[in-house]
Amino acid sequence: MTQTMQRKLNDSVVARWGALILIALMMFFAYMFVDVISPISSLLETQRGWSPDVYGTVVGSEYFLNVFVLFLIFAGIILDKMGVRFTGLLSAGLMIIGAGIKLYGISDYFVGGGFGWEFFNSFWPSMPGSAKVACIGFAIFGCGAEMAGVTVSRAIARWFDGKEMALAMGVEMAIARLGVTAVFFLSPRLAAIAPESVVRPVAVVGALLCIGFLTFLVFTFMDRKLDRQMGNIEEIEEDKFKVKDLGNLFGSKTFMIVAFLCVLYYSAIFPFQKFAVPMLQNTLAISSQEASDLFAWFPIGAMILTPLLGAFLDFRGKGATMLILGAILMCACHLTFALVPLTKPIAYIAIILLGVSFSLVPAALWPSVPKLVDGRYLGSGYSVIFWIQNLGLWAFPLIIGKTLQATNPGVSEQIQAGVEGVTYNYTVPMLVFASLGVLAFFLGIWLKRLDTKNHYGLELPNVKK
Ligand SMILES: NCCCC[C@H](NC(=O)[C@@H](N)CCCCN)C(=O)O
Numbered sequence: 330m331t332q333t334m335q336r337k338l339n340d341s342v343v344a345r346w347g348a349l350i351l352i353a354l355m356m357f358f359a360y361m362f363v364d365v366i367s368p369i370s371s372l373l374e375t376q377r378g379w380s381p382d383v384y385g386t387v388v389g390s391e392y393f394l395n396v397f398v399l400f401l402i403f404a405g406i407i408l409d410k411m412g413v414r415f416t417g418l419l420s421a422g423l424m425i426i427g428a429g430i431k432l433y434g435i436s437d438y439f440v441g442g443g444f445g446w447e448f449f450n451s452f453w454p455s456m457p458g459s460a461k462v463a464c465i466g467f468a469i470f471g472c473g474a475e476m477a478g479v480t481v482s483r484a485i486a487r488w489f490d491g492k493e494m495a496l497a498m499g500v501e502m503a504i505a506r507l508g509v510t511a512v513f514f515l516s517p518r519l520a521a522i523a524p525e526s527v528v529r530p531v532a533v534v535g536a537l538l539c540i541g542f543l544t545f546l547v548f549t550f551m552d553r554k555l556d557r558q559m560g561n562i563e564e565i566e567e568d569k570f571k572v573k574d575l576g577n578l579f580g581s582k583t584f585m586i587v588a589f590l591c592v593l594y595y596s597a598i599f600p601f602q603k604f605a606v607p608m609l610q611n612t613l614a615i616s617s618q619e620a621s622d623l624f625a626w627f628p629i630g631a632m633i634l635t636p637l638l639g640a641f642l643d644f645r646g647k648g649a650t651m652l653i654l655g656a657i658l659m660c661a662c663h664l665t666f667a668l669v670p671l672t673k674p675i676a677y678i679a680i681i682l683l684g685v686s687f688s689l690v691p692a693a694l695w696p697s698v699p700k701l702v703d704g705r706y707l708g709s710g711y712s713v714i715f716w717i718q719n720l721g722l723w724a725f726p727l728i729i730g731k732t733l734q735a736t737n738p739g740v741s742e743q744i745q746a747g748v749e750g751v752t753y754n755y756t757v758p759m760l761v762f763a764s765l766g767v768l769a770f771f772l773g774i775w776l777k778r779l780d781t782k783n784h785y786g787l788e789l790p791n792v793k794k
Pocket residue numbers: 363474475478479481482498501502505595599691695715718
């Protein structure tokens with residue numbers, strides 16, 4: 330038997346990190362689009378009549394098809410059957426189509442009585458037509474964005490198997506956070522160019538999604554080469570996936586704990602991200618641009634620390650402990666926003682600490698999944714976690730929007746009528762977020778206990794010496 334081992338493309342440091350940058354760029358632009366309207370929600374309230382309730386419905390719609398049409402479950406199956414290249418390009422295409430529809434919905438042409446305006450205003454009167462069309466577009470975009478997230482995780486797990494996987498996932502997430510930082514900086518500035526407009530940021534960031542499609546296209550050539558070098562090993566592995574494997578995932582206690590920890594934790598992060606700017610703006614009595622610049626430190630903190638903590642996990646382990654610490658920090662920050670009389674320095678400290686929490690949990694959570702799920706249905710494993718997570722990401726913006734409106738009666742009406750100096754009180758919504766941290770903390774403890782008992786290796790390093 331010949332003992333010569335062929336050096337594969339992912340054995341080259343430059344090639345595997347180059348591949349990572351290409352796929353991460355797609356996520357960079359995707360995350361920019363996800364939050365493009367977050368810093369301009371006040372402007373949407375005055376220019377398009379979107380109350381917090383309407384705004385919450387629009388931002389939650391990103392996850393609607395994923396959750397209720399089970400798109401994410403199909404996405405995992407498509408990924409395990411069709412592979413990373415097809416699924417990645419499909420998801421990038423869906424993001425572009427969805428972004429185009431959302432842009433149309435808020436465009437001046439549409440709200441000025443353009444094609445479909447009459448129809449979309451003929452039902453559900455509390456939702457403006459612009460918001461309804463934006464919901465449809467964002468829901469399609471969300472299918473692409475979440476499918477892309479699963480695909481990227483699957484691709485990294487393959488390219489970095491037995492290598493610096495957690496660091497690679499950390500770098501990918503850091504690049505995505507950079508996208509969030511960039512959009513919190515750019516969006517209000519683009520909107521503020523005279524004449525002030527909510528359309529401009531959405532149009533610009535929507536166009537950037539096309540660059541993401543192209544970078545992923547380049548990655549597919551590299552991935553094809555890696556596939557050829559791996560011979561038919563990969564094909565045989567992917568062939569083995571059966572739909573009944575989904576039953577194994579839903580039946581695994583540890584897997585489900587990770588999935589629930591994920592939904593609880595992320596429901597207090599991404600939905601918060603949608604309300605953070607108006608919360609800071611109202612609580613500190615500052616402009617939306619100032620609030621946006623302050624909040625930009627959250628993804629910046631996460632961006633710097635996630636790869637470092639990923640590397641820590643690769644070489645030292647302690648994944649379950651990191652999850653527990655992250656939940657504690659998140660809870661403490663939200664309690665601060667809810668209960669402490671807020672000043673700018675306190676807000677800065679809380680935002681930065683929340684960024685630290687947002688490094689600990691993602692850096693530990695995603696690289697831990699391959700330790701719990703068989704490689705042949707890892708794509709489905711990620712998509713089931715995303716599906717459960719998306720349920721929370723859909724529900725919490727709605728819950729928070731409704732809570733905010735219910736605990737501040739008459740405020741939205743006064744703002745839309747142009748009354749000056751009226752503000753929202755965010756205490757109750759922030760307590761809702763904090764309570765999610767408490768539950769995530771207990772799940773983290775449970776997970777660590779199970780790991781000690783059953784030796785999943787969650788506390789062990791990834792890099793094999
Ligand atoms: N490839 C990294 C794994 C996922 C990272 C994680 N993203 C998610 O959980 C998405 N399902 C939700 C993204 C919300 C914005 N659309 C993350 O930490 O960003």
